[in-house]
Amino acid sequence: MVSGYKGKVLELIKKHGLEVGDRVLAKNERISFSGILMPRSELDDDQHLILKLDDGYNIGLSIEGLVVQKLPSEESKISPPPFEAKSNPSLPKVSIISTGGTIASKVDYRTGAVSPALSARDLYQSVPELGDLADIRTEILLSVLSENIVPENWGSMARSVSNHIKDGAKGVVITHGTDTMGYTAAALSFALSNLPVPVILVGSQRSSDRPSSDAYLNLKGAVFAAARAPFAEVGVLMHGGSSDSSLVVHRGTRVRKLHTSRRDAFASVNALPLARVQDGKIETYGGYRRRGGGELELKANFEEDVVLIKSFPGVPPDIFDPVIHRGFRGIVLEGTGLGHLPESLFPSIRRAIQSGLTVVMASQCLYGRVNMNVYSTGRELLNMGVIPAGDMLPETALVKLMWVLGQTDEPEKIRELFLKNIAGELSERSDFIDVERG
Numbered sequence: 127m128v129s130g131y132k133g134k135v136l137e138l139i140k141k142h143g144l145e146v147g148d149r150v151l152a153k154n155e156r157i158s159f160s161g162i163l164m165p166r167s168e169l170d171d172d173q174h175l176i177l178k179l180d181d182g183y184n185i186g187l188s189i190e191g192l193v194v195q196k197l198p199s200e201e202s203k204i205s206p207p208p209f210e211a212k213s214n215p216s217l218p219k220v221s222i223i224s225t226g227g228t229i230a231s232k233v234d235y236r237t238g239a240v241s242p243a244l245s246a247r248d249l250y251q252s253v254p255e256l257g258d259l260a261d262i263r264t265e266i267l268l269s270v271l272s273e274n275i276v277p278e279n280w281g282s283m284a285r286s287v288s289n290h291i292k293d294g295a296k297g298v299v300i301t302h303g304t305d306t307m308g309y310t311a312a313a314l315s316f317a318l319s320n321l322p323v324p325v326i327l328v329g330s331q332r333s334s335d336r337p338s339s340d341a342y343l344n345l346k347g348a349v350f351a352a353a354r355a356p357f358a359e360v361g362v363l364m365h366g367g368s369s370d371s372s373l374v375v376h377r378g379t380r381v382r383k384l385h386t387s388r389r390d391a392f393a394s395v396n397a398l399p400l401a402r403v404q405d406g407k408i409e410t411y412g413g414y415r416r417r418g419g420g421e422l423e424l425k426a427n428f429e430e431d432v433v434l435i436k437s438f439p440g441v442p443p444d445i446f447d448p449v450i451h452r453g454f455r456g457i458v459l460e461g462t463g464l465g466h467l468p469e470s471l472f473p474s475i476r477r478a479i480q481s482g483l484t485v486v487m488a489s490q491c492l493y494g495r496v497n498m499n500v501y502s503t504g505r506e507l508l509n510m511g512v513i514p515a516g517d518m519l520p521e522t523a524l525v526k527l528m529w530v531l532g533q534t535d536e537p538e539k540i541r542e543l544f545l546k547n548i549a550g551e552l553s554e555r556s557d558f559i560d561v562e563r564g
Contacts (some may be wrong), residue, residue, distance in 0.1 A: 127379070131172070134173065135175050138192070139175065147162060149162055150195065150197060152399075153192070158389075159179065159187065161179045164302055173188055175192070200209045202307050215261055216262050220298070220299060221298045222298075222300075223283065223286055224301045225269070226269045226303055229330040259340065260446055267282060271303055272305045272310075280310060280317065283300060284405070284424060287314065295323065296353060296367035297349075297352025298323065299327065299349055300326055301329065304391065306328070308378075308392075309521055314327075316548055323358055323417055325361070326348045326352045327348075328344050328345060345521070348363045361376060363376075364390065364391065365389040368400055372402055373402070374390075376394045376399050377550050379442070395493065397553070399411055425533060428525075429529075430522060431454045434457075434458045439462060450477060450481050458527055459488065465487040466501065472510070476549075484530075496516060516552045530544050
């Protein structure tokens with residue numbers, strides 16, 4: 127069976143002896159296209175076939191009236207030349223740790239399909255200019271989609287970063303899928319205390335086989351920032367606008383993905399970005415931890431039994447029952463406005479706290495901060511023992527609570543550590559910051 131095809135379109139493909147990866151001419155009375163026959167989802171219809179055109183775009187063609195013909199292979203023309211990584215000890219040593227995601231993918235030159243990179247070295251091969259920016263070391267740590275990342279992986283990443291820094295790295299780049307990159311960036315911000323060098327997470331919204339891919343520029347910019355940025359913090363580097371004119375480094379505890387597909391999908395929330403990378407220069411914003419100070423402390427334990435519960439109209443009070451009965455250790459509430467919940471939930475929250483769970487309140491609002499002293503609802507929750515998350519993003523509050531509970535079991539220390547600004551995740555006051563990302 128040809129991958130993903132079925133029914134009438136499969137009959138057409140078999141009739142002409144085609145396989146995925148063959149170069150094909152497809153035409154009817156109105157159009158004519160040549161390209162590589164691509165695989166497709168088994169859930170799609172049986173009326174179309176997919177070709178990858180020479181410009182990198184995919185096109186779906188109706189088989190009605192379509193004539194197809196297998197063309198000679200051009201593999202020898204499109205295969206990349208052999209590549210040997212060059213070491214240049216005179217440049218800053220930068221480690222690239224691959225964990226997966228769209229940026230850690232490569233084109234199969236026979237089929238035209240995009241697959242996970244076999245090694246972090248593949249990333250180096252795809253951007254040879256990296257050798258002009260730094261003395262590169264690579265490690266493939268994981269090869270997973272970011273939605274499959276778990277807290278255990280955060281610990282593995284933190285330990286890997288620590289090892290590379292101990293080995294002399296002047297900066298570390300971590301390739302990561304974009305969907306949960308904000309969670310990982312926050313986790314590493316807490317786990318890597320007293321950082322002496324930049325740690326830059328980087329991803330891409332569009333895979334390397336697309337003409338609009340951001341993988342090349344993002345990876346190059348991440349290595350440049352890791353090698354030369356003056357700050358020593360965990361950051362997320364992505365496009366700063368719809369064009370290729372600039373890249374932005376967001377602080378790891380303040381960044382959120384705001385768009386499903388735009389290249390400038392990431393933004394800093396309730397804070398300025400760390401820096402902008404443009405025209406071979408790094409422009410920093412505001413305060414930051416400076417490179418080179420102190421010795422790295424690894425605090426990579428995370429408590430996985432923590433959940434995030436979002437308030438909504440009609441939220442059932444018994445939503446807390448499985449969490450309490452299962453023996454979870456923490457709950458982050460994503461409340462409305464200044465940190466509010468329906469009063470119908472109060473008995474369940476009180477019972478959760480009495481059962482020994484740490485309960486934290488964050489806001490669903492993207493900007494601003496929790497202030498539970500304004501209305502009686504908030505004051506009553508505070509009296510129960512709910513801890514306010516200030517101006518932390520709910521996902522940052524979730525990661526921080528996992529990290530705090532991984533450091534201590536004592537209730538007073540839990541509260542003290544959660545309310546302490548560890549990695550720029552908390553500020554004393556929140557002003558609306560409108561930073562142009564383009």
